Amino acid sequence: xxxxxxxxxxxxxxxxxxxxxxxxxxxxxxxxxxxxxxxxxxxxxxxxxxxxxxxxxxxxxxxxxxxxxxxxxxxxxxxxxxxxxxxxxxxxxxxxxxxxxxxxxxxxxxxxxxxxxxxxxxxxxxxxxxxxxxxxxxxxxxxxxxxxxxxxxxxxxxxxxxxxxxxxxxxxxxxxxxxxxxxxxxxxxxxxxxxxxxxxxxxxxxxxxxxxxxxxxxxxxxxxxxxxxxxxxxxxxxxxxxxxxxxxxxxxxxxxxxxxxxxxxxxxxxxxxxxxxxxxxxxxxxxxxxxxxxxxxxxxxxxxxxxxxxxxxxxxxxxxxxxxxxxxxxxxxxxxxxxxxxxxx
Amino acid sequence: xxxxxxxxxxxxxxxxxxxxxxxxxxxxxxxxxxxxxxxxxxxxxxxxxxxxxxxxxxxxxxxxxxxxxxxxxxxxxxxxxxxxxxxxxxxxxxxxxxxxxxxxxxxxxxxxxxxxxxxxxxxxxxxxxxxxxxxxxxxxxxxxxxxxxxxxxxxxxxxxxxxxxxxxxxxxxxxxxxxxxxxxxxxxxxxxxxxxxxxxxxxxxxxxxxxxxxxxxxxxxxxxxxxxxxxxxxxxxxxxxxxxxxxxxxxxxxxxxxxxxxxxxxxxxxxxxxxxxxxxxxxxxxxxxxxxxxxxxxxxxxxxxxxxxxxxxxxxxxxxxxxxxxxxxxxxxxxxxxxxxxxxxxxxxxxxxxxxxxxxxxxxxxxxxxxxxxxxxxxxxxxxxxxxxxxxxxxxxxxxx
Numbered sequence: 001x002x003x004x005x006x007x008x009x010x011x012x013x014x015x016x017x018x019x020x021x022x023x024x025x026x027x028x029x030x031x032x033x034x035x036x037x038x039x040x041x042x043x044x045x046x047x048x049x050x051x052x053x054x055x056x057x058x059x060x061x062x063x064x065x066x067x068x069x070x071x072x073x074x075x076x077x078x079x080x081x082x083x084x085x086x087x088x089x090x091x092x093x094x095x096x097x098x099x100x101x102x103x104x105x106x107x108x109x110x111x112x113x114x115x116x117x118x119x120x121x122x123x124x125x126x127x128x129x130x131x132x133x134x135x136x137x138x139x140x141x142x143x144x145x146x147x148x149x150x151x152x153x154x155x156x157x158x159x160x161x162x163x164x165x166x167x168x169x170x171x172x173x174x175x176x177x178x179x180x181x182x183x184x185x186x187x188x189x190x191x192x193x194x195x196x197x198x199x200x201x202x203x204x205x206x207x208x209x210x211x212x213x214x215x216x217x218x219x220x221x222x223x224x225x226x227x228x229x230x231x232x233x234x235x236x237x238x239x240x241x242x243x244x245x246x247x248x249x250x251x252x253x254x255x256x257x258x259x260x261x262x263x264x265x266x267x268x269x270x271x272x273x274x275x276x277x278x279x280x281x282x283x284x285x286x287x288x289x290x291x292x293x294x295x296x297x298x299x300x301x302x303x304x305x306x307x308x309x310x311x312x313x314x315x316x317x318x319x320x321x322x323x324x325x326x327x328x329x330x331x332x333x334x335x336x337x338x339x340x341x342x343x344x345x
Numbered sequence: 346x347x348x349x350x351x352x353x354x355x356x357x358x359x360x361x362x363x364x365x366x367x368x369x370x371x372x373x374x375x376x377x378x379x380x381x382x383x384x385x386x387x388x389x390x391x392x393x394x395x396x397x398x399x400x401x402x403x404x405x406x407x408x409x410x411x412x413x414x415x416x417x418x419x420x421x422x423x424x425x426x427x428x429x430x431x432x433x434x435x436x437x438x439x440x441x442x443x444x445x446x447x448x449x450x451x452x453x454x455x456x457x458x459x460x461x462x463x464x465x466x467x468x469x470x471x472x473x474x475x476x477x478x479x480x481x482x483x484x485x486x487x488x489x490x491x492x493x494x495x496x497x498x499x500x501x502x503x504x505x506x507x508x509x510x511x512x513x514x515x516x517x518x519x520x521x522x523x524x525x526x527x528x529x530x531x532x533x534x535x536x537x538x539x540x541x542x543x544x545x546x547x548x549x550x551x552x553x554x555x556x557x558x559x560x561x562x563x564x565x566x567x568x569x570x571x572x573x574x575x576x577x578x579x580x581x582x583x584x585x586x587x588x589x590x591x592x593x594x595x596x597x598x599x600x601x602x603x604x605x606x607x608x609x610x611x612x613x614x615x616x617x618x619x620x621x622x623x624x625x626x627x628x629x630x631x632x633x634x635x636x637x638x639x640x641x642x643x644x645x646x647x648x649x650x651x652x653x654x655x656x657x658x659x660x661x662x663x664x665x666x667x668x669x670x671x672x673x674x675x676x677x678x679x680x681x682x683x684x685x686x687x688x689x690x691x692x693x694x695x696x697x698x699x700x701x702x703x704x705x706x707x708x709x710x711x712x713x714x715x716x717x718x719x720x721x722x723x724x725x726x727x728x729x730x731x732x733x734x735x736x737x738x739x740x741x742x743x744x745x746x
Contacts, residue, residue, distance in 0.1 A: 194498070254355075270730060320741075326355050327362075327604055329390020332741020 004112035011106070011140030024116055025136055028123040033099070033134040041099070041134035046158070055161030060095035062086060063154035071118065071148055073192045075184070075204030076279070078151055079118035083125040084208045084279055085230070086155040091210040092226045092282065094165035094217060095157030100126065101135040103152040108143045118149060129208035131155070162221050169224035170245035174313040175291040177284045179212065179298060180205070180306040182234050183262035186276030191265060200261045207280030212303045216284065219297035225285035232336055233275040237283050238321045239335045249321045251311035251333065275336045285313060352603030361608040362394055369398045369615045374567060376703050378557060379574035380407035380731030381602050387740035389604045399611065402566065402703040403736075405556050405659065406574055408521045409436045409729035410701060413655040414689040416549050417442035420518050421481050422684040423547060424492040429682075430510060431484065432503035433518040435496045436729040438484045439722065443689035500532035507536070507544035516678045519548040524576045526550040526667050527641035530648035533669070533676055545678040548669055551654050553577050554585055555665035559656075561593050566703045570614035572607065573599035575629040580645075582637025583627040590623035601629040648673055657691070657725060658698030697724035700733050707734040708743035 009016045026035065033041040046057060064085045071078040083100065090097040102122065106115065126133055133153075184205040191202050209228065216223060225245070229237035234256070242249045258266075258273045266273045280303060286294050291309060298304030316322075323333040351357075377383055383403045386392060392401055405411050417440055424431035481487040488494040493513075497503050500517060507515040519529045529546060536544040553574060561568065573586050578599045586597040596617035600610035606629060613626035627633050645667070654666025669677040691698065695717070696710040707713050707726065717723035719738055726732035737743050 325388070325390045326353060327358050327389050327391060327394060328355070329393045331387065331390045334739060334741055 006106045006108060006110040006112065006115065006140055008108050008140050008142065011138060017138065020138065021136075024112075024119050025138070028116075028119045029102070029126070029133045029136070031132040031134065033132060034136070043099075043134075057161065058159040060090050060093045060157045060159050061155065062089040062093075063152065064089060065150065065152040067147065067150050068189065069147055070189075070192055071114070073204055074188050074202060076206035077118055077121050078149060079121035080125045080206055081279060082151040082153045083122050083129060083131070084206050086153040087129045087131060087208045087210050088228045088279075088282075090155050090157040091208075091213040092165070092228055093157075093159060094163040094213070094223070094226065095159045096214065097129060097131045097155055097157040097210050099134045099156050100131050101137075101154045102133050103137040104139070105146050105150040105152075106138065106140045107146040107148050108140055110148050115149065118151075125208060129210055160217075163217060163223075165223055165226050167225050167227060167241045167244035170241055170247050170249070170285045170313045171224065171287070172247055172313050172315045173288055174224055174285045175288055175309050176238070176249060176251065176311040176313065177286060177291070177295060177298070178234065178256065178308055178310045179209075179282045179284070179304045180280075181257040181259045181262070182229065182278055182281060183258060183266065183273035183276035185230075185279040186233065187262050187265050187271075187273075189277070190269070190271075196265070198261070198265065200264075202261050202265065205278055205280035207303050209280065209282055209303055212282070212298065212301045215297045215301050215304075216294050219293040220286065220290040222290055223284055223286050223294065226282055228282050229278050231277050233273070233277060234281075234283065235272075235274040235321070235333050236335050238333065241283070241285060242321050243319045245313075246318055248314040248317040248319070249311055250314050250316075250324065251321060252324050254324075254326050255308055255310040257306055257308060274333065352601065352605045354605065357605055358608055361605065361612050365399065365608070365612050365615055366396045368612070368619055369396050370619065372398045372400070373569035373615065373618055374400050374402055375570045375572055375611065375614055376402045376404045376560075376566070376568050377572040377600075377607075378404040378406040378553060379572075379577070380410070380729070380733065380736070381576070382406070382572055382574070382600060382607060383733050384731065384736045384740075385602045385604065385607055387736050387742050390740075391604060391607060392742075395611065399615065401572075401611075402568070403700065403706070403733035404571075404703055405560065405656065405701040406522070406553065406577075407701075407726065407729050407731035407733070408525070408551065409434075409440055410697065410725040410732045411551060411556070411656045411658065412437070412440060412520055412549055412725065413657045414441070414443040414691055415655060415686060417483070418686045418689050419679075419684065420547060420549075421484055421487045421492075422686055423516050423678060423682055424484055424487045424494050425481065425490070426514075426682060426684070428513055430493045430495060430506060430513050430515045431518060432495050432497045432506055432515055433484065434498075434520060436731075437518055437520055438488070438494060438496060439728045440725045441483050441692055441723065441728075443482070443687075443691070500529050504532050504536060504541070504544060507541050508539075511543060514543050514545060514682075516545045516547055516682070519546045519550055521550055522553050522574070522577050523550075523580045523645070526649065527580060527638075527645045530644045533648050533673055534644065536676060537673070545676050545681055546669065547678040548649065548667055549654070550649065550667035551656065552651070552665050552667065554581070554588065555662050556656060556659060558588070559659050559662045559665070560702050561595075563659075563702065568595060568703070569618055570595050570623075571597045572610045572614070573597045573625075575599060575601045575606070575632065578629070578637065579632045580638050580641045583625050583633055583635045585637065586625045590625060594623055596623040596626065598626040599629045599633050601632065656701075658701035692723045695724035697726045697734070700724075700726050706743065707737040710734075713743075714738060 298307035598610035598613040649667035726734035
């Protein structure tokens with residue numbers, strides 16, 4: 001381990017900048033498109049896209065910025081998050097992610113080792129997700145003008161023909177599927193931030209979900225909605241989809257998997273796991289005839305083993321999410337409008 | 346054993362509900378004193394499952410909510426003093442005071458202090474002048490105007506803040522009931538033991554039994570029984586509620602915060618009412634003893650004395666607040682930083698006072714869910730996580746499912 005740190009000169013565009021790009025970014029993220037060192041990456045657009053080679057493909061594009069604090073947390077780090085977040089946003093549109101760009105804002109004094117670890121983690125995660133980082137940018141700002149490292153990633157992907165996924169597509173009678181236990185990322189970050197030091201493991205679920213989505217779409221191409229319940233958690237995501245589609249959603253609380261560790265910490269801190277962030281989970285709304293096929297495909301995948309149906313779409317109470325409590329009562333599950341958690345993604 | 350799931354078991358809940366339905370013949374109005382209970386009740390939808398004869402009302406048991414506008418204005422005035430760090434639990438930051446009517450006017454206190462008090466003269470030096478602070482209606486706004494207001498999770502965080510900032514005066518805003526007060530008392534003792542000279546407390550602590558008496562004495566709501574606050578009673582002991590059956594002829598059941606805890610308490614209350622034998626039922630025996638936590642009580646009373654306190658919605662109630670004893674005057678922010686606060690008013694149209702007394706339910710207030718929402722609260726009951734209005738909003742109570 002060296003005590004080398006990032007200097008303002010690393011962002012000057014001069015020799016130190018080139019050294020940094022070569023020693024860190026090319027070293028870990030290098031690929032033919034990035035390695036051209038031109039001002040923009042140029043590549044041919046495939047005229048068609050699997051699985052229907054005769055129909056034209058559509059492009060999907062998204063961007064997100066990552067400012068999580070702390071930058072290293074149990075189960076991941078800001079680099080892994082920056083790849084997963086953008087890959088997952090593409091996947092939630094039914095796209096097959098292809099390429100990412102990465103913009104780094106580094107605070108003067110950031111340890112070189114830390115940057116290297118973050119970039120190595122990005123490379124590792126990109127490899128798992130099957131995407132390449134093909135353009136990038138680095139800026140260094142004065143000490144205090146940023147919090148160690150901020151990353152922006154943008155991503156582009158291809159949406160196969162026949163795939164029509166949108167938060168507006170939920171139909172009455174559809175089934176709501178959740179890919180696994182909720183609350184891990186939010187609570188892992190919070191525990192780490194606040195130095196709560198619990199004796200049990202609480203790890204972020206941060207993971208790229210494009211493989212899981214591909215498996216789901218292969219099982220049934222008629223998935224109506226996909227969304228990853230990140231900030232605001234499951235409750236917020238369900239409300240967004242109910243509002244976008246103009247339908248009601250009814251959820252059975254007893255069906256929602258909540259890890260014991262998450263439940264314990266939430267009880268202790270007075271939080272609700274349904275509002276806690278996730279970075280490796282998705283909610284899918286599918287027509288009833290697709291439920292079994294999609295669930296089966298999800299449970300074969302490492303990121304969907306605990307997938308479960310948690311509720312239904314209904315014509316009753318449009319744009320509202322209603323939760324059936326374990327006691328059998330019903331109440332509205334609203335968006336979070338009050339207390340804010342620390343920044344967690 | 347998981348020790349939580351037992352108290353959330355749906356089958357056991359059904360058995361208790363069946364018993365309540367079977368036993369309840371006469372209409373009863375039960376008040377859950379504690380905001381934590383209001384949340385537990387609304388979160389599980391428990392009200393819908395009770396027979397129509399049993400009505401649950403929210404009480405004043407949210408420490409942030411019952412803090413008066415004048416006390417919030419006082420805290421804002423302290424926060425605006427130069428050199429002061431005001432440390433507070435998070436909810437208090439957003440609680441509205443009297444709406445921007447009180448630029449603080451500090452008194453010069455150097456004149457009032459004897460030379461011997463020079464060791465704590467930091468406070469005195471701070472009061473020389475004050476930033477204008479025009480129109481700060483909450484600590485959040487004071488912070489936006491440059492006041493150093495910091496959120497803490499415990500009093501110990503505030504102590505650490507005082508150690509780390511020896512040149513500043515750290516004032517901890519002591520808000521809470523008997524549950525919180527012992528921890529603040531312990532921090533005061535710790536500060537004294539360490540010789541920390543820049544740690545102060547503005548004690549706005551309140552006692553729950555006198556507030557319950559005040560509600561019953563006012564007679565506005567006819568209550569048939571009280572669901573006693575589980576955490577408060579862990580400290581003060583179940584016997585502290587004997588006055589309810591003895592003086593008012595109504596039963597009290599001390600409850601924990603899981604669905605089964607609350608159902609068990611409702612069941613006990615209905616039983617006692619139907620039998621006509623009011624008493625105190627300890628339904629949170631895994632935490633609460635009849636005499637309470639003697640150690641915590643001892644620490645609390647060694648640092649604080651009982652005095653009058655101003656409650657939002659209930660007015661001034663004698664012997665319902667905790668003030669620092671004279672021995673700890675040097676740590677008492679109220680004495681060490683005298684500021685003048687103009688007479689305060691409640692926010693216009695806000696009916697938090699009636700909500701806190703159980704006179705109305707939140708949706709009966711014209712501002713509820715309209716002008717007053719969690720993202721822009723008018724009254725304190727919409728601010729605090731324990732507030733009844735915030736709970737009604739969060740769980741959609743009063744809105745059709």
